[in-house]
Amino acid sequence: AQSVSQHNHHVILSEAASLELGCNYSYGGTVNLFWYVQYPGQHLQLLLKYFSGDPLVKGIKGFEAEFIKSKFSFNLRKPSVQWSDTAEYFCAVNTNFGNEKLTFGTGTRLTIIP
Amino acid sequence: DADVTQTPRNRITKTGKRIMLECSQTKGHDRMYWYRQDPGLGLRLIYYSFDVKDINKGEISDGYSVSRQAQAKFSLSLESAIPNQTALYFCATSEPGQGARDNEQFFGPGTRLTVL
Numbered sequence: 001a002q003s004v005s006q007h008n009h010h011v012i013l014s015e016a017a018s019l020e021l022g023c024n025y026s027y028g029g030t031v032n033l034f035w036y037v038q039y040p041g042q043h044l045q046l047l048l049k050y051f052s053g054d055p056l057v058k059g060i061k062g063f064e065a066e067f068i069k070s071k072f073s074f075n076l077r078k079p080s081v082q083w084s085d086t087a088e089y090f091c092a093v094n095t096n097f098g099n100e101k102l103t104f105g106t107g108t109r110l111t112i113i114p
Numbered sequence: 115d116a117d118v119t120q121t122p123r124n125r126i127t128k129t130g131k132r133i134m135l136e137c138s139q140t141k142g143h144d145r146m147y148w149y150r151q152d153p154g155l156g157l158r159l160i161y162y163s164f165d166v167k168d169i170n171k172g173e174i175s176d177g178y179s180v181s182r183q184a185q186a187k188f189s190l191s192l193e194s195a196i197p198n199q200t201a202l203y204f205c206a207t208s209e210p211g212q213g214a215r216d217n218e219q220f221f222g223p224g225t226r227l228t229v230l
Contacts, residue, residue, distance in 0.1 A: 009154070034218070043118075043204065044157075044221040090156060101172075102219060104149075106156040 002027040002095050006105035013081055014113050021076040021108050023065075023091030032094040033074040034102065035065055039087045047089075050074065061085070086112045117141045118222035120205050126228045133192045135225050137205030145208045146188040147219065148172075148180060150201040157204065163188055195229040202226050 005024045013019060025031060035047040048059025055067040065076045074091060091105040118139045127133050137146065144165050149157040149172075159172030161180040169180060177199060181189045192199055205222040 006156075036221075043223045044206075046218050049218060101159065101162065104157040106154055 004105035006108050008108045010109045012111045016080050019078040019081045023074045025093045027095045034092040035076050036090045037087045083112045083114045120222040120225050124226045135190045137188045139207045143207035147206040148190045149204045152201050197229045200229045
């Protein structure tokens with residue numbers, strides 16, 4: 001079975017700092033990859049997704065992620081974070097097309113200090 | 115005008131009680147899911163349903179049951195609640211994927227359940 005690892009459990013940054021959150025998955029075949037965000041007290045929302053094509057994916061709110069197949073990674077980046085980016089971020093992978101079962105990572109809590 | 119709604123939003127109950135959490139959606143999606151979220155564990159799939167006649171166990175189905183009453187409704191039941199079922203529960207929906215395309219899941223606002 002596939003698994004997803006997010007090694008950063010809690011990241012604290014100052015506003016305007018650059019962000020990179022790690023995501024690694026274990027599956028040797030074709031994957032779909034997602035980053036979801038959960039703002040305090042809210043439900044999960046999709047930030048961005050990768051299905052195929054350009055491995056650099058741009059999402060909402062200035063986020064982007066790069067799929068590196070050789071490293072089984074899909075790291076999330078943002079060049080300059082804002083206080084409003086404070087949230088929990090989840091990486092997820094789908095490996096059974098037509099099935100849509102997502103496997104989630106354990107999440108990374110991001111705290112931005114004004 | 116939320117597309118995926120969950121009731122109740124918060125619930126406190128006692129060990130041994132039967133609890134039902136409800137999920138409704140107006141997105142017209144065939145596929146619905148129940149997850150639980152625990153600190154440090156992320157989201158784990160409890161049950162999922164691809165249509166009204168199709169119910170499947172997820173990775174942590176023990177102690178839970180579900181009912182798909184209609185395309186728009188998917189209920190999660192705890193027959194006899196226990197404290198380690200205290201968690202945040204999310205319902206989600208999706209459309210059938212067309213190959214590798216567009217299988218995003220849409221989440222409800224969550225139900226916070228506390229079992230004393």
